[in-house]
Amino acid sequence: MIKALRAGGLFDGTTAFGPSMVLVEDGRIKDVDTTGAQPPEGAEVVDYGAEAWILPGLIDTHVHLAFDASGDPVAGLEGAADDDVLAGMRRAAGRALEAGVTTVRDLGDRGYLALRLREEAASWPHVQPHIVAAGPPITSPGGHCHFLGTEVWGREALIAAVRERHERGCEVVKVMASGGAMTPGTSMHLPQYQAQDLRAVVEEAHRLGMTTAAHVHSSEAIVQTLDAGFDTLEHLTFFTDHGPDPDPALVDRIAGHGATLSLTVGRLPDEPAAGRIAQMLGRLYPAWARLHGAGAAITAGTDAGINRAKPHDVLPYAVQDLAGPIGMTPGEALAAVTSVAADACGLAGVKGVLKPGADADVLVVGRDPLHDLAALRDVRSVYRAGCDIDPVGLLSW
Numbered sequence: 001m002i003k004a005l006r007a008g009g010l011f012d013g014t015t016a017f018g019p020s021m022v023l024v025e026d027g028r029i030k031d032v033d034t035t036g037a038q039p040p041e042g043a044e045v046v047d048y049g050a051e052a053w054i055l056p057g058l059i060d061t062h063v064h065l066a067f068d069a070s071g072d073p074v075a076g077l078e079g080a081a082d083d084d085v086l087a088g089m090r091r092a093a094g095r096a097l098e099a100g101v102t103t104v105r106d107l108g109d110r111g112y113l114a115l116r117l118r119e120e121a122a123s124w125p126h127v128q129p130h131i132v133a134a135g136p137p138i139t140s141p142g143g144h145c146h147f148l149g150t151e152v153w154g155r156e157a158l159i160a161a162v163r164e165r166h167e168r169g170c171e172v173v174k175v176m177a178s179g180g181a182m183t184p185g186t187s188m189h190l191p192q193y194q195a196q197d198l199r200a201v202v203e204e205a206h207r208l209g210m211t212t213a214a215h216v217h218s219s220e221a222i223v224q225t226l227d228a229g230f231d232t233l234e235h236l237t238f239f240t241d242h243g244p245d246p247d248p249a250l251v252d253r254i255a256g257h258g259a260t261l262s263l264t265v266g267r268l269p270d271e272p273a274a275g276r277i278a279q280m281l282g283r284l285y286p287a288w289a290r291l292h293g294a295g296a297a298i299t300a301g302t303d304a305g306i307n308r309a310k311p312h313d314v315l316p317y318a319v320q321d322l323a324g325p326i327g328m329t330p331g332e333a334l335a336a337v338t339s340v341a342a343d344a345c346g347l348a349g350v351k352g353v354l355k356p357g358a359d360a361d362v363l364v365v366g367r368d369p370l371h372d373l374a375a376l377r378d379v380r381s382v383y384r385a386g387c388d389i390d391p392v393g394l395l396s397w
Contacts, residue, residue, distance in 0.1 A: 002030060003386070004039035008050035009368055013339035013353035016331060016370055022054055024360040027125075027386040032354050048364050048380055055334065055369065056352050057102025057129075057361035057382065059341035060315045061262045062213075062234055062301025065089040065117065065131075066109045066148075069304070069311040074182055078147060082111055089117050092305065092312040093128040097389055099313035100382050102361035103130040103342070103351050105301075107174045107213055107234065108137040110148050115169055126387035130361070132345045134174035134213065135165050138201070140192040144180035144215065155200045158193075162204045171346060173205045177225050178218035178239070182306065188217035189239040191224055198228035211346045213262070219250060226253065232260045232344050234301055237284060244280050246287035255294035260344040262301035263288055263326070266318025271309035285325040292326055299341040316376035323373055330370045360386035 003024045010020035012032065021039065023030040039045050048054075067073035068088050077085060089109075096104055106114040114133040121128050136150040138161050143151065152161045162173050177193060179186030186192075198214075205212045206229075213232045214225040217239040225233060233254070238246040254261070267273065273281060292298055300318035304310050315337060322333040342352030350359055366378035382389045 001025075002040055002043040004043040004045045005054055005362065005364065005383075006039075006045065006047040007052040007054045007364060009053040010034065010354065011053065011055045011331070011334055011370065012355065013056050013342075014335055019050070020054060022354055022362065024362070024383065024386045027360055029354060029356055029358045029360050031356055046381075051367050052380055053365050053368055053375070054354065055363045055365065056338040056354050057363050057384065058100050058315055058337045058376070059103040059105075059299075059345060059352055060096065060101050060302055060304060060337070061105045061232070061299045061341050061344050062107050062264070062303055063096070063104045063312060064108050064303070064305040065092045065104070065106050065114055065312070067305030068092070069306070069308060071308060073305060073307070074147065077110060082113060085110065086113055086116060089113060090128070093117065093131070096304070096312040096315075097127075097129050097382060097384060098379070099316060100363035100365075100376065100379050101129055101313065101315050102363070102382065102384050103132065103345065103347065105132040105134070105172065105213075105345050107134045107172070107301075108145055108148055109133070110136060112136065112168055112170075125385040126389050129384070130351065130359070132172055132347070133170050134172045135168060135170045137174040137176050137215070139176040142185060143192045144176040144178070144183045144186045146183065155197050158197055158201050159204045162201055162208070162210070166208045166210055170210070172211045172213055173201060174213045175201055175215065175230075177214045177216050178221035180215065180217065188237070189219070189241045191218050191221040193224070195224045195227055198224055198230075202229045219245070219247060222250065222254070226257050226259065230259060232262050234262045235264050236261055236288070237280065238287065244283045246284065251287050251290055252294070255291050255296045260297040260299060260340070261291060262299050262344065264303050265300050265321035265326075266302040266314045267309035268311065268314060268317065273309075281325075289325065289327045292328060297340055297344070298322070298326070299336050299344050316373075319376060320373050330373055333373060334369060
C-alpha cells in the first residue's frame, strides 16, 4: 500500500518547498509532490498539519556505537563481554533513530560488532539506523585506539587489513593517521604512519570499491592524508606541539582538495565545553568557517559515544553549530547532515534526499527548521525504510 505523508513544508536535501506530500511504497520514496495534488486513490494518508515539515532522515558521519557516552567509555568497553557491548550498541542505535538519525557511519568498533548489529536487524530495518561500518579502526602498534584490536605497521600489513575489512562487509576504511586524546601514550600533533603507506591504503580501498576516512588531528598528518587522497578527513584540528594552530596556507589547500570534512561538532547544552575544549574550538571555528566560505564539502561527525556530552542522539545540536560559529545558512546546515553526508558515506541519491527511488528514511518535525534549527528536536515521526518507528519497540529490541 502507498502511504502519503503530508505537511506544510518540505526540505528535500537541497531545496525547501511549501505544502508537500511524500509518497512511500515498499520502503522507498515513490514520488514527491509540491503542487498540492491529491493523494492517490486508496493511499493511507498521514497529515501532519500545516506547521509540520518533512525532511530526509539525518546522517551522522562519525559515531562509535560501542562507546557508551559515559565518563570513561574506554574502561567500560575494555571490561565488557561482546554480548554486553552489543546490547549497549542496540540501545545507542535506537536512541539515534528516535532522534531522527536514520543513518550512521560507525568509524570504530571492537571485533566488527557493528557488522553483527547490522546483520541481526537485517529483516527489521526500522529498529536501527542504516549502519555504514568501518570495523575496528586501523592504527599503529600502541597507537590511538589500539585497544579496539587492529595494530598494523608496514605497507603489506596495511593492505591486508583493508582486504580483511572488505571481505567482512565493511564499506569504509578508517585509519588513525595521528594520535588522539583518548589514548595515553599517543600525541595528537604527531602522525602515526608514513605517507607512502597511507597512499597504499587509499589505493587498495578504492580498488575494492570502499571509501576511506582519516582521523587527523596533526597538521602533518593532514598533509599526508591530503596527498594520499582520503575521501573524508575526520576532526581536522590542526594540532601542532603547542595545540591547534591552523596554517592559512594549509586551510586554503584543504579547501581546494575535494575531500569531505567531517567536523567534530555537537554536544549537549547542559554539558558545556571545558575550558581547554572551548579554547580549542575558539581557534578552530575561524578556520572551519574559512573552509566553508571557500566551498569545501562539510558534514557533522559528532563522535557520538566518546563522553557524556556526546550521546548518540546529539546530532541535532551539531546542526546548530554548523549554522552558528561556522556560518552556514540553515539550508546549508541541513544539507550537511542529509545530502552532503550521504555523499560522504557513499550513499548519494540513496540516503539524505527526498527523491523518487531513494530509501524512505524520513524525519517529520513540528515546525520550520529553516526558521529555527531547534525544530530538529521537535520530532513528530521518524520513518526508517518506510516504517514509522515505535519508540517502545526500540526499547524492547
